Amino acid sequence: MSENERAASRTAVLVCQGRAAADGRAAVGRFADPVAVRLLRAGERAPVDEVRAGAPPRGRQARMAYEGVRACAEVVVARTVAIDEALRAHPAGQLVILGAGLDTRAWRLPELARTDVWEVDHPASQRDKRARLTEAGPGLPATARSVRFTPVDFAAGDLGAALAAAGHDPSAPTTWLWEGVVPYLTRDQVRATLTALTARTAPGSALVVNYQTPSLKVAAGRLLARLLGDSVTAGEPWRSLWQPARMAVLLGAYGLRVTSDDDLLAVARSLGTPSRSRTSLASGRVAVAERR
Numbered sequence: 001m002s003e004n005e006r007a008a009s010r011t012a013v014l015v016c017q018g019r020a021a022a023d024g025r026a027a028v029g030r031f032a033d034p035v036a037v038r039l040l041r042a043g044e045r046a047p048v049d050e051v052r053a054g055a056p057p058r059g060r061q062a063r064m065a066y067e068g069v070r071a072c073a074e075v076v077v078a079r080t081v082a083i084d085e086a087l088r089a090h091p092a093g094q095l096v097i098l099g100a101g102l103d104t105r106a107w108r109l110p111e112l113a114r115t116d117v118w119e120v121d122h123p124a125s126q127r128d129k130r131a132r133l134t135e136a137g138p139g140l141p142a143t144a145r146s147v148r149f150t151p152v153d154f155a156a157g158d159l160g161a162a163l164a165a166a167g168h169d170p171s172a173p174t175t176w177l178w179e180g181v182v183p184y185l186t187r188d189q190v191r192a193t194l195t196a197l198t199a200r201t202a203p204g205s206a207l208v209v210n211y212q213t214p215s216l217k218v219a220a221g222r223l224l225a226r227l228l229g230d231s232v233t234a235g236e237p238w239r240s241l242w243q244p245a246r247m248a249v250l251l252g253a254y255g256l257r258v259t260s261d262d263d264l265l266a267v268a269r270s271l272g273t274p275s276r277s278r279t280s281l282a283s284g285r286v287a288v289a290e291r292r
Helices: 010-022 042-053 060-089 123-136 157-167 186-199 217-229 244-253 266-271 278-283
Strands: 094-098 116-121 146-151 176-179 206-212 256-262 285-288
Touching: 010 042, 010 060, 042 060, 060 176, 060 206, 060 266, 060 278, 060 285, 094 186, 116 123, 116 157, 123 146, 146 157, 157 186, 186 244, 206 244, 217 256, 244 285, 256 266, 256 278, 266 278, 266 285, 278 285
Parallel strands: 094 116, 094 176, 116 146, 176 206
Antiparallel strands: 206 285, 256 285
């Protein structure tokens, strides 16, 4: 499939739906994303409204969409809080979001008022994101100092060259955010991305990375979903899973020292949020690594 034929990520839409469903209803005071719903189109908002109303629909496909959004909301609340708090703890004038999808931080975090944000993603996903921002209308200003869309295919593109062309300064500290991407890359692609980003990582920089640990239950659940015709995950399989110790060794090889690594189930419990999706929460992690 050519670059022009590839569709935008459906997983990015599901994650955005999860954040929209949880806004104002989960971890109030620690989690909020009023921007997410504005990036969704009419048909994508239907299961969000059903989850917010606690009204499961009839029909297998509609119920699957409902349960997917409900379960996703549980995971993304914990993940978003863990990442947002890590970003607040590591302020920098540059924030690079790898695999940005429908991320909303540049439009909702006031802490980014003095930060230039680079959103890096596949060209198809970036075209979709920019179209959605246009559809949201002029009443959606960025809270970041600037937002620079930087199209890159992680499987084949040159991340360093793309960031250089977009004005990223490798001599200044950068906070790197790598959320919801690592499982979809092969181990060689993960290493290639780390090679490119650490070549542009000055002392005082930090990497916030979300990754998945091996889980037979999660793997079985994703396989079953594909067999049942779940279009969200069918075309986007996981390709690499990491144990925390292996992730620490990997990042250490690139000059990054892990300072924290939390599983999302522990984060969810600290927030008092629902954790029916315990297996998915327990297999998801957010690590912070610093270049001293």
